[in-house]
Amino acid sequence: MNDLYQGAVPALLPFMMVERGYSYSAVAGITLAATGLSSVVQPIFGMVVDRKHRGWLIPGGFLLAAAGIAGAGLGSSYWVTWLCMAAAGIGIAAYHPPATNEARAAGGRSQVAMSAFSVGGTVGAALAPPFVTLVVGRLGLPGSVLLTVPALVVAVMWVSRRSWARLRGYSLVTPLNECVAVARSALVDDWGAFARLVLVTVCWSIPYVTALTLVSPFVLDVLGGSTSIAALGLSLFTIGDAVGTLLGGLVADRWGRIAAVRLGFALAPVALLGLASAPSTTVALVAVVVAGIAMFLPFAPQVTLAQDYLPNRPGTASGVTLGLAMSVGGVMSPVFGVLADHSGPRVAITASVAVLLAASAVAWTLRDRVPENEFASAAETDRELEIVAER
Missing domain, CATH: 1.20.1250.20 (MFS general substrate transporter like domains)
Structure with missing residues (x-):
């Protein structure tokens, strides 16, 4: 859902050129506002998440992205459109660090899990052009407010799922993942x-x-x-x-x-x-x-x-x-x-x-991150984690 709105940015530009008469340089500025700003601020959100998880940034990020896309479609001036696209870029950036951390925690050692998470973004971006064309092509740029509906649906699903888990006493982070975090904290940053x-x-x-x-x-x-x-x-x-x-x-x-x-x-x-x-x-x-x-x-x-x-x-x-x-x-x-x-x-x-x-x-100079001076092998790493989990 997050990358659906990232893909919606270039999909909206032709409609803005036709309906509002924007030039190539104008739409290039809009692209810079959405993608360039998103790339720059994403490490900042990463630092924020490192201090405290802040899982609310996951739904908050794609909701802000959806709101920015809708605002850009409704905006009456170029600078309002530019600011709305910038807000969408910030929302897209806010989502990635906490979502990547949760995907890694859920998938554990599986690289296929991270691959599936990454492919989800590719699918979302690929769905954006036909989705935007279906809505804005029929209703014009003001119809972009309807582009927020998928984000609202997924946000309700996200909150409902987590509330359901808490009511029944289920932990959203497994004990083993907590043990992985404890074991990692003993490592130094390379x-x-x-x-x-x-x-x-x-x-x-x-x-x-x-x-x-x-x-x-x-x-x-x-x-x-x-x-x-x-x-x-x-x-x-x-x-x-x-x-x-x-x-x-x-x-x-x-x-x-x-x-x-x-x-x-x-x-x-x-x-x-x-x-x-x-x-x-x-x-x-x-x-x-x-x-x-x-x-x-x-x-x-x-x-x-x-x-x-x-x-x-x-x-x-x-x-x-x-x-x-x-x-x-x-x-x-x-x-x-x-x-x-x-x-x-x-x-x-x-x-x-x-x-x-x-x-x-x-x-070719990169090496895997299983320090030999701490664990002789990945199997021993698993055993160390099992011992910690048992304790």
Whole structure:
């Protein structure tokens, strides 16, 4: 639900251009208000959550996002619209750190659980364009107030479920998860490893945003595909993202998180080079799917690794990796856009692969967060937690 409203921001922009006459620079400013501000403030919410859980930020976040989207549709002036979109971005940012922490607590050691949580966001963002078109396309921008209905329904479900659990004496955090938190508190934060992981995420986000931006123009202008084929390429890239996220969790559960990260960074440069050198739309579409899968194999393992590198600051860890580091790709996208204008999309995509190779090199220096001086193996870690739970 939260990422449904994140996806609603770009979906509303064409309607604003038609109904209100906004220019390209005006809608770019609105996008910056929603996405840029969200990325910057997300680590701040992570720090807040690290001091105290504040689970109310989860429904509060997506409710504020829904209210901001509705206000932007009802706003009478550009600056009212801008402020409402900024509020929506803040709501989206407020949701992620506490929600990621709860997803990790619920899933425990399972990387598939974090993958499923991440794919939920992908599905929400994918549903936004048809949902916005169905409502605003029929009723105009004032109809955007109806976009708040799903958020209200999910908020009622959230509050009702937690109230039901409390009335019956059920704990919303299992004793084992409490023991995990106790065991983690004895660990020190590994800021060096976390810094390398942030660098990997930054260098990953640049080629990802570049590919996401240039896939459709590349298929349309360079390969001579139709507009429907160009749209299909973008859709396949998104589907590949979701499949890669789930596969990354499966690989991490079977062979370890570092294996999933290294596999993704080994395959992704090859796939993007295949896309850049594709001689036909068929080859390009295949390369797009493989690139989406490969680039998202490391996604969920990187989130849990960040939390384990900073066991005393999991909210900050998720806020930086999911928010601030990811936003760098958006900031750098105009640079590769200019390169594509002057030298073509093939050159721009190929240049972004150089950044991805740098990320791959750093990714090979990462290590899993099971300190040998504290626990000899993951199995011994489980046994230590069982002992604590028994006590």
